[in-house]
Amino acid sequence: MQQDKIFADHVSVAYEKDDESLLAVDDVTLSIQEGEFVVIVGPSGCGKTTFMNTLAGLVKPIRGKVFMDGKQITGPSAERGVVFQQFALFPWKTVFENVEFGLKYRGIPKDERREIVRKYIRMVKLEGFENSFPHELSGGMKQRVAIARVYANMPQILLMDEPFGALDAQTRTIMQEDLSEMFMMEKRTVVFITHSVDEAIYLGDRVIIMTARPGKFKKIINVTADCLIPNRRNLGYDDVVNLKAFRDLKRELWGLIKAEIVEKRIL
Amino acid sequence: MTEDAPKTLLYENGAEGKICLTNILGNLMVETRKIRSRKRVILSVLSVIVVLGGWFVLTTVLRWVPPAFLPPPQNILTDFFRLLNKSYVGHTLIGHTLVSLQIVLGGFFLAVLIGIPLGIMMGWFKRIEAIVDPMFQLLRPIPPLAWIPLSLLWFGIGISSKIFVIWLSAFVPCVINAYTGIRLTEPLLVKAALGLGVKRQWDLLREVAIPSALPVILGGVRIGLGSAWMTLVAAELLASDAGLGYMMQMARRALEPSIIILGMLIIGILGAIMARGLQMLEKRICPWVMDKER
Amino acid sequence: MSMKAFGPQFLERIYREKVVLSLSSVLGFIFCWYLITDVLGLIPALFLPSPEKVFFTIYEKIFIPVGQSTLFGHVGVSLLRILVGTTIALCLAIPLGILMGWYEDLDSVMTPIIEVLRPIPPIAWIPLAILWFGIGLGSKVFIIGIGVFFPTLINTYMGVKFVDPILIKAAQTLGAKDKDVLREVILPASVPLIVAGIRIGIGLGMMCLVAAEMVAASSGLGFLIMLGGDNLKPELSITGMILIGIMGLLADTLILAVEKKVVYWKKESQNG
Numbered sequence: 113m114q115q116d117k118i119f120a121d122h123v124s125v126a127y128e129k130d131d132e133s134l135l136a137v138d139d140v141t142l143s144i145q146e147g148e149f150v151v152i153v154g155p156s157g158c159g160k161t162t163f164m165n166t167l168a169g170l171v172k173p174i175r176g177k178v179f180m181d182g183k184q185i186t187g188p189s190a191e192r193g194v195v196f197q198q199f200a201l202f203p204w205k206t207v208f209e210n211v212e213f214g215l216k217y218r219g220i221p222k223d224e225r226r227e228i229v230r231k232y233i234r235m236v237k238l239e240g241f242e243n244s245f246p247h248e249l250s251g252g253m254k255q256r257v258a259i260a261r262v263y264a265n266m267p268q269i270l271l272m273d274e275p276f277g278a279l280d281a282q283t284r285t286i287m288q289e290d291l292s293e294m295f296m297m298e299k300r301t302v303v304f305i306t307h308s309v310d311e312a313i314y315l316g317d318r319v320i321i322m323t324a325r326p327g328k329f330k331k332i333i334n335v336t337a338d339c340l341i342p343n344r345r346n347l348g349y350d351d352v353v354n355l356k357a358f359r360d361l362k363r364e365l366w367g368l369i370k371a372e373i374v375e376k377r378i379l
Numbered sequence: 380m381t382e383d384a385p386k387t388l389l390y391e392n393g394a395e396g397k398i399c400l401t402n403i404l405g406n407l408m409v410e411t412r413k414i415r416s417r418k419r420v421i422l423s424v425l426s427v428i429v430v431l432g433g434w435f436v437l438t439t440v441l442r443w444v445p446p447a448f449l450p451p452p453q454n455i456l457t458d459f460f461r462l463l464n465k466s467y468v469g470h471t472l473i474g475h476t477l478v479s480l481q482i483v484l485g486g487f488f489l490a491v492l493i494g495i496p497l498g499i500m501m502g503w504f505k506r507i508e509a510i511v512d513p514m515f516q517l518l519r520p521i522p523p524l525a526w527i528p529l530s531l532l533w534f535g536i537g538i539s540s541k542i543f544v545i546w547l548s549a550f551v552p553c554v555i556n557a558y559t560g561i562r563l564t565e566p567l568l569v570k571a572a573l574g575l576g577v578k579r580q581w582d583l584l585r586e587v588a589i590p591s592a593l594p595v596i597l598g599g600v601r602i603g604l605g606s607a608w609m610t611l612v613a614a615e616l617l618a619s620d621a622g623l624g625y626m627m628q629m630a631r632r633a634l635e636p637s638i639i640i641l642g643m644l645i646i647g648i649l650g651a652i653m654a655r656g657l658q659m660l661e662k663r664i665c666p667w668v669m670d671k672e673r
Numbered sequence: 674m675s676m677k678a679f680g681p682q683f684l685e686r687i688y689r690e691k692v693v694l695s696l697s698s699v700l701g702f703i704f705c706w707y708l709i710t711d712v713l714g715l716i717p718a719l720f721l722p723s724p725e726k727v728f729f730t731i732y733e734k735i736f737i738p739v740g741q742s743t744l745f746g747h748v749g750v751s752l753l754r755i756l757v758g759t760t761i762a763l764c765l766a767i768p769l770g771i772l773m774g775w776y777e778d779l780d781s782v783m784t785p786i787i788e789v790l791r792p793i794p795p796i797a798w799i800p801l802a803i804l805w806f807g808i809g810l811g812s813k814v815f816i817i818g819i820g821v822f823f824p825t826l827i828n829t830y831m832g833v834k835f836v837d838p839i840l841i842k843a844a845q846t847l848g849a850k851d852k853d854v855l856r857e858v859i860l861p862a863s864v865p866l867i868v869a870g871i872r873i874g875i876g877l878g879m880m881c882l883v884a885a886e887m888v889a890a891s892s893g894l895g896f897l898i899m900l901g902g903d904n905l906k907p908e909l910s911i912t913g914m915i916l917i918g919i920m921g922l923l924a925d926t927l928i929l930a931v932e933k934k935v936v937y938w939k940k941e942s943q944n945g
């Protein structure tokens with residue numbers, strides 16, 4: 113059998129809150145193959161961020177283990193780049209310096225760094241803003257910088273936690289198209305979290321629906337493998353959304369999530 | 380002038396722009412703001428004139444207020460020029476000013492040099508915080524100038540006793556702000572740095588915690604400077620044989636309020652200049668901080 | 674809330690260890706003080722009295738007068754001065770600040786005068802204050818008042834000036850008149866800043882109190898501190914310092930409690 117890129121083996125994560133233990137992720141098992149785009153959807157507070165932080169190595173599970181290429185993950189590493197919903201740009205660094213940040217710590221010489229940074233700033237369409245500070249950029253531009261910063265760092269896995277959650281609907285659509293395009297250009301393994309069903313179906317090769325807290329996997333849908341929406345990656349967002357296959361899938365997914373929300377009264 | 384302005388705008392936009400209502404309205408708003416700011420300048424100037432004029436009239440023309448109570452404004456000016464090259468209680472005005480500056484700057488820089496690193500360490504290392512912080516909390520409520528008698532006892536009446544007290548007064552805000560600044564580091568940014576491959580604590584401190592704390596640290600430096608000036612005046616009023624505070628104290632004994640006010644003005648102006656300098660430095664060091672946050 | 678993380682040390686919590694370290698640090702401090710003064714006699718009592726001696730001085734002076742009165746008397750006098758000075762300053766600064774924030778013209782008139790006076794440290798007013806009001810209550814109240822006045826004024830002004838315009842617009846579109854906006858929106862919204870200003874002001878006022886009493890007074894805690902230095906009785910100075918420290922702490926605690934009451938609607942700052 114080909115080795116999994118990521119393998120989460122019966123993982124549970126808990127937080128300690130005033131001497132009480134709060135189970136956020138409950139016994140989750142998942143394997144992700146190289147080059148796959150995996151999307152996790154679920155009601156808010158269900159443990160999506162927690163699970164992603166576990167993959168990133170920022171949080172330690174209380175039970176179970178997480179492996180990357182067969183090696184256990186014990187801490188954060190540049191092999192797994194994270195894009196946060198709140199951008200997490202360094203406000204005291206310019207766009208260029210932000211993108212350059214990780215490269216410095218990989219010991220890449222200065223000239224080469226400049227080339228790489230240029231390339232990825234071009235990829236996220238931000239030429240001309242190299243010397244701006246984050247506070248001078250709009251939300252969408254900030255997130256582009258954050259994406260360029262992670263892409264430039266050449267991680268084997270991209271972890272994106274509701275990266276477009278703070279953006280307005282129009283910017284969001286464009287960012288989704290651009291991300292899809294980037295994914296086609298440079299195949300990376302992506303784990304993407306969202307609470308938007310549309311976004312999940314548009315982007316994901318595989319869509320995982322989580323239950324309300326404590327988070328478990330409720331259902332996994334293989335959009336690409338089962339060829340549920342043919343030719344999706346070559347179409348624009350609007351075209352995909354209007355396909356019948358998309359709408360059917362959306363209805364099914366939304367039904368599952370809504371049931372979760374209504375049942376457990378997490379409104 | 381006011382009527383011309385909208386036309387200018389239309390003209391400017393004329394090449395390609397549409398003549399639209401919002402443009403005109405917007406321009407009118409800019410214009411009213413201009414009028415308002417002109418009115419502001421006029422009122423401000425008037426207010427200064429009225430205060431100075433009233434002061435002059437009360438003391439010089441009507442002579443309702445005796446000069447031993449409040450000297451006429453021109454006396455302060457003449458005293459200023461007189462004392463520029465004539466010595467008063469031991470030094471000229473410049474001499475006293477230099478003595479004061481030397482003490483303030485000495486104590487202040489020592490405080491910055493020791494206080495900021497200590498505060499950063501307290502913010503970063505829990506154990507150092509646990510050891511140093513309680514002592515800090517014990518000593519903090521005591522106003523620094525209350526240390527003057529002890530300091531005199533320990534260091535004598537010379538310059539070192541004053542530098543010690545001023546050091547203390549600027550030291551506390553430097554430490555507290557550096558400490559708070561580091562503690563307020565956004566955990567998300569730490570996570571981001573870790574995820575981008577930072578491994579050593581030192582790099583995390585250097586690249587994330589210190590820059591993010593810098594505005595707060597500089598704020599502490601500014602508070603420290605103000606505190607230093609205040610403590611200097613107290614120390615010089617109490618025990619000194621030179622300096623602006625000493626000059627004022629002597630002038631009080633000799634019933635020369637114009638020299639007292641002169642001293643107050645010089646202290647105020649020097650303090651304001653140094654605060655302004657620090658502010659400009661802040662802008663240079665932290666270009667990413669937006670003005671409204673300052 | 675704690676989180677099992679691999680992050681740096683300061684993301685975690687080492688609570689018990691902290692308590693132990695803090696306690697031992699304070700005890701260690703007092704013990705060292707005791708050691709170098711009483712036990713080893715490294716430092717003569719003229720320089721630094723032992724903690725024991727300070728303790729007994731405090732105890733003794735509760736009954737035996739220093740100068741004109743006992744310790745209680747001195748604390749009372751200082752308290753009176755700060756109360757009167759603060760009250761007067763607050764009564765002037767808060768209304769003036771609100772009016773300056775509300776009426777642009779008044780702002781234009783007052784700002785240049787305030788900007789000239791503000792950079793002068795309140796303590797630099799002491800000689801003039803003594804000349805004007807003598808060495809009695811008047812001069813102290815004046816100086817304390819100046820110390821409290823400016824921070825309170827500035828914060829009140831800023832509080833009024835920088836109320837979120839959207840709140841004002843909301844009130845206006847809901848039918849509020851100017852004076853309603855002032856009462857219903859501006860005042861409550863600026864209270865946090867006003868209270869913060871009062872807190873800074875009272876801290877400054879305490880310093881002014883001590884300084885004024887040190888320069889010219891025959892009673893009060895500042896007088897006690899100065900007397901200790903003049904008579905080579907550092908234990909007296911330290912007594913005064915401890916008491917003024919306690920007074921400052923109590924005042925601060927009081928204001929914080931008031932703040933909590935008045936600004937109940939504001940979320941506590943997350944990092945406490």
Ligand SMILES: Nc1ncnc2c1ncn2[C@@H]1O[C@H](COP(=O)(O)OP(=O)(O)O)[C@@H](O)[C@H]1O
Nearest residue numbers: 127136156157158159160161162163325674676
């Ligand atoms: N640092 C923390 N400490 C304690 N509880 C937390 C912490 N972070 C998240 N939680 C709790 O864990 C649960 C899952 O949170 P999270 O993973 O952020 O959910 P999601 O990202 O799906 O919205 C929530 O109930 C949340 O309140």
Ligand SMILES: [Mg+2]
Nearest residue numbers: 160161273274
């Ligand atoms: Mg989340």
